[in-house]
Amino acid sequence: GAGVSQSPSNKVTEKGKDVELRCDPISGHTALYWYRQSLGQGLEFLIYFQGNSAPDKSGLPSDRFSAERTGGSVSTLTIQRTQQEDSAVYLCASSLLGFNQPQHFGDGTRLSIL
Amino acid sequence: AQSVSQHNHHVILSEAASLELGCNYSYGGTVNLFWYVQYPGQHLQLLLKYFSGDPLVKGIKGFEAEFIKSKFSFNLRKPSVQWSDTAEYFCAVQSSGAGSYQLTFGKGTKLSVIP
Numbered sequence: 001g002a003g004v005s006q007s008p009s010n011k012v013t014e015k016g017k018d019v020e021l022r023c024d025p026i027s028g029h030t031a032l033y034w035y036r037q038s039l040g041q042g043l044e045f046l047i048y049f050q051g052n053s054a055p056d057k058s059g060l061p062s063d064r065f066s067a068e069r070t071g072g073s074v075s076t077l078t079i080q081r082t083q084q085e086d087s088a089v090y091l092c093a094s095s096l097l098g099f100n101q102p103q104h105f106g107d108g109t110r111l112s113i114l
Numbered sequence: 115a116q117s118v119s120q121h122n123h124h125v126i127l128s129e130a131a132s133l134e135l136g137c138n139y140s141y142g143g144t145v146n147l148f149w150y151v152q153y154p155g156q157h158l159q160l161l162l163k164y165f166s167g168d169p170l171v172k173g174i175k176g177f178e179a180e181f182i183k184s185k186f187s188f189n190l191r192k193p194s195v196q197w198s199d200t201a202e203y204f205c206a207v208q209s210s211g212a213g214s215y216q217l218t219f220g221k222g223t224k225l226s227v228i229p
Contacts, residue, residue, distance in 0.1 A: 003157075033216060043204065043219035059216065091158070093217075099210055100146060100165045103217060105158040 002026065004106035006092050012112045015084060021077045021109045025094030032075050033095075033103060034067060038088035046090075049075060050097060079111075087113045116141035118207050120220035127195050128228050135190040135223050137205030144210040147188040148217065149179055153201045161203070164188065175199070200227045 005024040013019055025032050034046040045059040049069040060066075064082075069075040079086055089110050093103040121136035139145065149161040162173025169181040179190045188205060202224045206217040 031215070035217075035219075042221040043206075043217075045216040045218070048216055056216070093158075099208070099215055101215075102148065102160050102163055104160070105150075107157040 004092055004094050004104055006090075006106040006109050008109060009107060010110045010112075012114065013082060014114050016081055018078065018080045019082055019111065021079075021090050021111070023075045023077070023092030023094075023106060025073065025075070025092070026104055028096070029094035029104075030072065030097045031095045031101070031103075032069060033093040034075070034077050035091040035093065036088045037091055037108070041088075043091070046077070082111075082113045084113045087111055116145075116207055116209050116218050118205055118218050118220040120203075120205055120223050122223045123221070124224045124226070126226045126228065129197055130194045133190070133192040133195050133199075133225070135203055135205075135225070137188045137190065137220060139186050139188065139205075139207045139218075141186075141207060141209050146208040147179075147181060148206040148208070149173065149177070149188075149190050150204045150206060150219075151201045152204065152222075158204070161190070195225070195227050197227045197229045199225060201225060 007022045030051045032049040037043045047067045048056040064080045067077045089108040091108045093105045095101040095103045117140045119138045147164040150158045151161045152158050164171045164181045172178045177192050181188050202222045204222045205220040
């Protein structure tokens with residue numbers, strides 16, 4: 001079946017530009033997570049959406065980062081005024097709702113800031 | 115805050131050798147524990163998980179892990195590795211205290227299996 005889909009797979013942009021990363025979760029999964037995988041930092045949680053509840057933004061590193069989830073499905077992660085330290089692989093995961101539900105990951109978007 | 119520690123950054127083994135990757139976590143409450151694997155060029159895949167019950171859990175491809183609550187450990191094992199097991203392995207913890215159930219990952223262990 002279809003897994004978590006992320007686009008683009010690669011994005012190269014200049015410092016200071018805004019970028020948008022997209023995640024299409026597995027159909028029926030109401031929980032959606034964004035993580036970042038970077039050298040030296042490993043995998044870090046960024047933000048979590050659960051159904052119609054307010055998102056948990058506790059992992060966002062700065063106010064340049066924001067995310068939304070429209071219609072309870074597709075999510076967009078936006079990074080404004082990108083900096084070189086934003087270079088990383090951004091991973092999206094989705095799961096059914098609840099504590100005992102494993103998360104399924106997409107292939108990620110590799111973001112490179114020049 | 116919870117944290118996860120993976121003891122080995124890079125492990126190199128010959129085929130048929132036995133594998134044990136260490137994972138320790140810090141969190142005093144109820145946790146779910148996971149091992150994920152990332153093969154070269156592929157996405158993270160769930161290898162196995164522990165939620166409750168038998169502390170010895172079996173996953174895909176002959177992997178198993180043992181949860182030892184008193185040691186806050188969840189070590190990954192495989193009796194005989196194959197070249198196709200070359201990948202990066204991540205231990206992760208999910209706590210009941212974190213309302214959003216996000217995963218906290220270790221830094222990962224890169225496994226290289228030599229034919």
